[in-house]
Amino acid sequence: MPEGAKSKPVPDRPEEMGRRQFFVKIGAGSIAAAALGTAAFSYEYLSPNVLYEPSPIVDAGKPDHYPPDSVTLDPQTAIYVVRTAEGFFALSAICTHLGCLTAYKSDLGMIACPCHGSKFNRDGVKIEGPAPRPLPWLRMWMSDEGNLMVDRSQAVAIKQLVRI
């Protein structure tokens, strides 16, 4: 058999891709694009855009409902309204460890979490337990109607008291 009959003609530019390779690349590229698009769509679909959850702003009622020098928990909204001699402040009742609802123990004068035993004083400062942070102070103000208002979504760094 002559040498030339078996070997195929050498292409002029060997780095050039063939038609089949080209279509395979186009196909694989489209599938990859479709997969990325599907992932993005799925992520968007699984993230709700509207939440029918309670408003973060809570009307805590008239200040004189709270006796002097008291810590009052509202378990529905998970906030403490603390009344001291100087004024009022609001504290989140959600434990900073794993999100359990804490309770105020008036006999001990401290806030305690039933889940993993974290304890806080009435300023929210941790006394003991696994909680990594103090209970956050929440923004509190007086409405025009004279009600105490609390925004649960806004923690305040500077501890300010609402005076009446």
Place this chain on the structure above:
Amino acid sequence: MASTLDQLVDKVRENRIWRSIFRSGTGQSNLHKSLVVQQNVFLHLFSIKARKRTLEFRATWYLGALTFGTFAILVITGVLLMLYYHPSVPQAYADMKDLQYVVSSGVFLRNLHRWSAHAMVFLVFTHMFKVFYRGAYRTPREFNWVVGVILLLVTLLLSYTGYLLPWDQLAYWAVTVGSNIASAVPLMGAKIRFLMLGGTAVNANALLRFYVLHCVILPLFAILFIAVHFWRIRKDGGIYAGDHSSEVSS
């Protein structure tokens, strides 16, 4: 008596309709016995032959088969419980109480589901330990060990998602704590929690998501990987017989 019963069974098995469904036919030969397994869509996952000592109690303590048994009970009782359960707030809790006090046999089915779920988690772990201490996870069965680990995770996720469905205090706080653990993942923890709960708190969306995961998505994954797990036993040369050197790969 016994022979007439055998004759009756043989007569049924030779019947035209029976033969159209089960092609293997009657007979006691090795070929026939093989065909029974090989030509059945469910049984063909398994090997047509097994070493006798792999079928003895001490080889496996039947832990894998028992795990599958609890899974079968969970599917059947779970589907029946779904007929009375609405995954909505606060109906879910009332439905659970109805199942306990109002629905005939409801408390039996609910408790069967609950205890089988506990048993399945326990059996999955004991099965894993048995395989580990026997050394049955080694080559050529290392991939089936990986499939088993996936099945362990699916089992734990089924257990966790099912825990929320009674919608009682225990369920609510357990999932609150669990979802906050998920949010401890670096960088995307809060986003994972948001997707998991379908919101920022354990609420109606979370209950529905857990319900769909528990009743549809996770069981489908479980069935898929169980099929692969069983099929790989055959492909990896049958159940580990204990004598590593005499093995032939098939």
